[in-house]
Amino acid sequence: MINTENKPIGLYIHIPFCEKKCNYCNFLTFVNNDEQIEKYVQYLIKEINLYKGENIHLDTIYIGGGTPSYLDEKYMVQIVDAIKNVFVLEDNLEFTIEMNPESVEVDKIKTYLQIGINRFSMGVQSFNNDVLNIMGRLHNRTSVFKKLALMRELGCKNISIDLMLANPKQDIEILREDLAIACKLDIDHISYYSLILKEQTYFDLWYRQGKIELFDPEEERKMYHEVVDTLVKNGFDHYEISSFAKKGLRGIHNAKYWTLNDFIGLGMGAAGNISRTRFENVRDFDSYYELLDKDQKPLLEKEELSIEDREKEYLMLNLRMMKGFDIDQMNKKFSIDFEEKYKDILEKNIGAGILKKENNRIKFTDYGIDNGEVFFHELYGLN
Ligand SMILES: C[S@@+](CC[C@H](N)C(=O)[O-])C[C@H]1O[C@@H](n2cnc3c(N)ncnc32)[C@H](O)[C@@H]1O
Ligand code: SF4
The missing domain is CATH 3.20.20.70 (Aldolase class I)
Structure with missing residues (x-):
């Protein structure tokens, strides 16, 4: 269920x-x-x-x-x-x-x-x-x-x-x-x-x-x-x-x-997301049929993402949208204080003209749309 x-x-x-x-x-x-x-x-x-x-x-x-x-x-x-x-x-x-x-x-x-x-x-x-x-x-x-x-x-x-x-x-x-x-x-x-x-x-x-x-x-x-x-x-x-x-x-x-809202994915290779859990189906016909023959959902081994990873995923996906995301909604979804938790990276990227804050929303600037990977690399600690 x-x-x-x-x-x-x-x-x-x-x-x-x-x-x-x-x-x-x-x-x-x-x-x-x-x-x-x-x-x-x-x-x-x-x-x-x-x-x-x-x-x-x-x-x-x-x-x-x-x-x-x-x-x-x-x-x-x-x-x-x-x-x-x-x-x-x-x-x-x-x-x-x-x-x-x-x-x-x-x-x-x-x-x-x-x-x-x-x-x-x-x-x-x-x-x-x-x-x-x-x-x-x-x-x-x-x-x-x-x-x-x-x-x-x-x-x-x-x-x-x-x-x-x-x-x-x-x-x-x-x-x-x-x-x-x-x-x-x-x-x-x-x-x-x-x-x-x-x-x-x-x-x-x-x-x-x-x-x-x-x-x-x-x-x-x-x-x-x-x-x-x-x-x-x-x-x-x-x-x-x-x-x-x-x-x-x-x-x-x-x-x-893009907003990590709930959806289910059915059929081979389909992905779904319910609440904070991501599901993905098997990607070959034999496994798909085999699991369904046992009346089981044909899911791949579930990789449970940590809350931190879900937060990052939420940021990455929401920033695809021109309107970005609402800070209060993010806080509510993850029970965090976004501006406090991401203070350093936020200040740095706003300062660099990559992100902007408008009407309590965070979004990419025009420059950020082309250079967003700088923010994502920092988010994932890749630099
Ligand atoms: C998976 S296809 C399914 C739709 C339909 N079969 C078709 O080809 O028109 C969805 C869309 O993904 C895009 N797409 C597929 N491969 C891509 C690639 N390597 N890079 C960028 N877009 C791609 C295409 O624009 C395609 O219409
Ligand atoms: S191969 Fe890919 S892009 Fe081409 S028709 Fe099939 S799904 Fe669409």
Whole structure:
């Protein structure tokens, strides 16, 4: 039993299947493994059912991956039926699904709308076909336009797209073109990520072989500011380092991660956080099935973080948000006097122009957004 103190929490569901592995991605996801899909969904439902009778209320659900839209829509119906049987869904539920453009199809969208999905997050990454090509994506610029129009036509109201900056082949001109297109599109939200070079990806291999070049940190920061300035000028609210919303449509589910609010994560490799405890599921099919066969939650050995570590995690995550965090809330959550306990590091970083205090909140300055690692290194005593 988990104790949610009767407050609504979030639910993340992980779908670890994709049609093709992108050249930059090392998320937990599998290609050419379609024979697992049926079995995986049945075990995922088994895992959902372990929460029966716990009277858990949900105000956000996020089905992510991998590529949830790669699955036949019948599986999404089964998963959502199970969720509705087990959890109590709040009236104001935010219910997001991640999709790739190539798997956006009429029947899928109609089904998603019927089962209550009301937020659609599509991975676009770039509108430049050369960039998309080197990233190993299966779509192109034209297909994105078509799929977005189709989604609106079918009644999708809250649409978010993922874009990436500092991709190989994406110079500042291409970035500006991507931005100009994004600003004209009929979308409600953008997540704009800087490329991170991940191990065991083609990008990593090609970089080490000298086949691709990456941008140096200074250029990457220049691109990031170009993104922020352009999107803000075009009416987007920059509310988190990588997140931009129109018409007040900030993502509610992801904000639970940044504020260490409660959420559970189901499916292979999914993570959750209840109160001050972090949970993480096993990351391979065999262990996932084996534990669920024993009616056990498929959790990895739990690593209990110390209160000190949780405090630091809270600081790091909250500072991702432009509004930072409220000192009183931090004090209450951890029963501390934040300004007293972190006096030295706070004074030093405010003095260095990295952090600022405004209306009893601590947040990064513009300079701090680019140089926040100085603060984090000090926080973790790494210097
Ligand atoms: C895990 S994917 C799932 C969504 C969907 N499968 C897709 O690719 O569009 C979520 C997002 O993470 C971002 N992402 C994946 N790998 C990344 C990397 N190495 N660096 C930065 N962002 C990355 C991409 O923008 C992607 O859309
Ligand atoms: S970026 Fe999305 S589609 Fe590409 S491999 Fe990762 S999860 Fe799959």
